[in-house]
Amino acid sequence: xxxxxxxxxxxxxxxxxxxxxxxxxxxxxxxxxxxxxxxxxxxxxxxxxxxxxxxxxxxxxxxxxxxxxxxxxxxxxxxxxxxxxxxxxxxxxxxxxxxxxxxxxxxxxxxxxxxxxxxxxxxxxxxxxxxxxxxxxxxxxxxxxxxxxxxxxxxxxxxxxxxxxxxxxxxxxxxxxxxxxxxxxxxxxxxxx
Numbered sequence: 001x002x003x004x005x006x007x008x009x010x011x012x013x014x015x016x017x018x019x020x021x022x023x024x025x026x027x028x029x030x031x032x033x034x035x036x037x038x039x040x041x042x043x044x045x046x047x048x049x050x051x052x053x054x055x056x057x058x059x060x061x062x063x064x065x066x067x068x069x070x071x072x073x074x075x076x077x078x079x080x081x082x083x084x085x086x087x088x089x090x091x092x093x094x095x096x097x098x099x100x101x102x103x104x105x106x107x108x109x110x111x112x113x114x115x116x117x118x119x120x121x122x123x124x125x126x127x128x129x130x131x132x133x134x135x136x137x138x139x140x141x142x143x144x145x146x147x148x149x150x151x152x153x154x155x156x157x158x159x160x161x162x163x164x165x166x167x168x169x170x171x172x173x174x175x176x177x178x179x180x181x182x183x184x185x186x187x188x189x190x191x192x193x
Contacts (some may be wrong), residue, residue, distance in 0.1 A: 006033040015067040125173035142157040
């Protein structure tokens with residue numbers, strides 16, 4: 001997946017300024033596709049040059065603002081991507097690579113690596129569970145914008161697919177936390193004198 005598909009996905013909720021996109025990106029699609037501002041703004045300009053998004057300038061007391069929205073060509077490209085099977089890339093997983101060679105680390109260093117892994121995934125789990133709560137309580141601005149002009153059936157489809165994605169992320173976090181906890185027990189077992 002490239003950044004452009006994540007940006008178009010976000011913009012299907014409605015027109016946004018670059019600032020709005022950046023802010024909402026981190027609290028929405030940013031949970032499944034990381035991109036810093038240094039990538040978002042150049043990609044928007046590139047997409048505009050390619051006719052995938054269009055920007056409308058609006059005067060504002062603090063200066064001109066540009067509101068981006070996907071073009072019909074952008075929506076076609078997005079829909080074509082959605083219909084194309086994913087090509088999975090090979091994983092780069094430093095935590096599991098390190099774990100495969102824990103015999104080279106002191107027991108304390110190995111345990112610290114696993115405690116850090118647990119902390120990371122507990123933090124992610126909290127964020128992802130928060131997204132589930134926002135979906136259920138209707139407190140996500142991006143989701144509310146996406147639902148605004150949809151009928152009840154389409155609203156349910158949108159909510160349930162979002163819920164499905166975040167349930168999968170929560171399950172992934174739970175599995176990683178349990179794996180690391182098992183590793184802590186294994187280190188203790190293997191290092192008994």
